Amino acid sequence: MIVLGIESTAHTFGVGIVTDERENFILADVRVKYVPERGGIHPREASRLFAERGPEAVARALREAGVGIRDIDAIAVALGPGMGPCLRVGATIARMLASYYSKPLVPVNHAVAHIEIGLKITGAQDPVVVYLSGGNTAVLAFVKGRYRVFGETLDIALGNLLDTFAREVGLGPPYVVEGMHVVDRCAATGRDFVDLPYVVRGQDVAFSGLLTAAIRAYRRLAPRGKGGDVCLSFREVAYGSILEIAARCLAQTGKREVLLVGGVAASPILRDKLRAFSEFYGVKMHVVPPKYAVDNGVMIAWTGLLAFRCGITIPVEDAVVRQRWRVDEVEVVWRSRGC
Amino acid sequence: MEVERLLEKSISLSRITIYSAGKIMEVDAISECRELATGAEARIFKCMFFGIPAVAKIRLPKPFIMPLIDEKLRSRRTRVEARALLDALRLGIPVPRVLWVDVDSGIIIMEFVKGEILRDAINRSCADEACRYLYALGEYLAKLHNAGIVHGDPTTSNLLLSPSGLYLIDFGLAEYTSLIEDYAIDIHIAFRAIESTHFDKESELKECLVKGYSEHMKGAQLVLRKVREIRAMGRYVERRRRSVWGEEDND
Secondary structure, eight states, rough: OOEEEEEEESSEEEEEESSSSSOOOOOEEEEEEEOOOOSSOOOHHHHHHHHHHHHHHHHHHHHHOOOGGGGGGEEEEEESSOHHHHHHHHHHHHHHHHHHHTTTEEEEHHHHHHHHHHHHHHHOSSEEEEOOOOOOEEEEETTEEOOOEEEBBBBBBBHHHHHHHHHHTOOOOOEEEEEEHHHHHHHOOOOOOOOOOOEETTTTOOOOHHHHHHHHHHHHGGGGGOOHHHHHHHHHHHHHHHHHHHHHHHHHOOOEEEESSSSSOOOHHHHEEEEEEHHHHOOOEEEEEEHHHHHOOOHHHHHHHHHHHHOOOOOOOGGOOOOOOGGGGOOOOHTTTTO | OHHHHHHHHHHHHHHEEEEEEEEEEEEEEEEEEEEEEESSSOOEEEEEETTEEEEEEOOOTTSSSSSHHHHHHHHHHHHHHHHHHHHHHHTTOOOEEEEETTTTTTEEEEEEOOOOEHHGGGGGHHHHHHHHHHHHHHHHHHHHHHEEEEEEEGGGGGGGEEEEEEEOOOOOOOOOOOHHHHHHHHHHHHHHHHHSGGGHHHHHHHHHHHHHHHHTTTHHHHHHHHHHHHHHTTTEEEEEEESSSOOOOOO
16 A cells, blocks of 8 residues: 655645555655744745645655556645644645545644654654654653643743744754754753743643743843853753653553654754653653654655555545644544554 | 661661550661652652651652752752641641651651552542542642642542542642642643543543532632633644634633
């Protein structure tokens, strides 16, 4: 079986083609990335780029895979969650392909896809999932048929927190330089701890107070050469609080593995911390390699394949985008039923 | 054993001589320690403390957090936990009695309560019983909130069903606060625990909790309204209010 998947939830228009017929399951992986000139993602600009270059990306993926559209068994598409204008481009192209070529259309939840590609590539069996990206911060675990949210951010996401801080104090964009976030780079020069609010509430974190306090502290201390201290403390508080809720999830579910997914999983600092964390709690650690931690079409295609094997499809006329499609709304039948 | 040495060092005493029931006896300060659980932030041991069954909660340093932050968090949480336990007892809530506190080492020794975690017990109980337990949790939270204390993690995993009552345990994330938002988050956490671990009888159990809370809390309605607001703030909530500026109807 061969499935083509389309990702367009935020800054990346991705087309992936995967198969379940051989070990090396990725046949094509094409990505068109929107990079803002300044500031964050402008949904209109991103969606315009996607509309301009999307069709060509699909053609390129087919060429890369060495297959024709006739060989494709199903079209998978990320219908949410994400930015409306961006999602609509991917959904439109997917609906067109499905109806014009009479292919089954498979709806995929972007967050579920991050988890599934993580499981597929790392070989993790039943982990506590720490999902960190620009727009998401959540700790999840598979319980009774769904990836249930055990804890999440009550306000802004980790990636958003780091980027906004960097932007406000003038460290970025670009936010990632040579594989390392500018906040981590700045933190490397820090030594002392600056008092910043650490907010963990039960199983949730909250970052807005930390963001405000860190920006203020940076503006006050950077002129005295102590900007690095602020970056260090800021990062430690942010990562520390997330690992704390992950620990609570481990304690509550009794699972023996932890899996880091999402764009922020590419951070080498976070990876080191997770290693220490896993040793401390005696659990096995899995981290999605950076290439598949960020948004891509392969994860959508792969999750689409898993769903399609269980017979999940959506009529073209019902395939509307859902900006707020929560991960825990999805019945993960391929794991509970094993089809 | 390593833990026993650690606790003896904290108490700075290894043995005492006591006169009890007409006899002079030598009693170890700490003995017979065995691990009960490794929690998220502490290791829990059952030990004999001067001959009394006790629970020792030890917050060990975490290698994945900057030491200065870790130390601050550990000592603060130990101090607040001990205070909250004492205050809860004063408010008439069944909680373990505190026997020993060492803020610098992150150690609390408290009375051992024999019982079953409600999360497990609830699956065997009938609807009425389950409802009574959640009602009690609502009542405990109301009493704490009235006194300006939030528990911080009021889940069914932190309720212990014992023959002498339903005990509220683990005040490790307790805080002293007068903010309605903080009380609301306590309720939100309890709701979520019900949703994620007892989702088959979700709405009934939540109703029982709300009943217990409302009947014992002044201004419970204000808190519950805040809970709805907070829940609408989660990621990608479909029913989120469209505008952050407009004051629309509360669902």
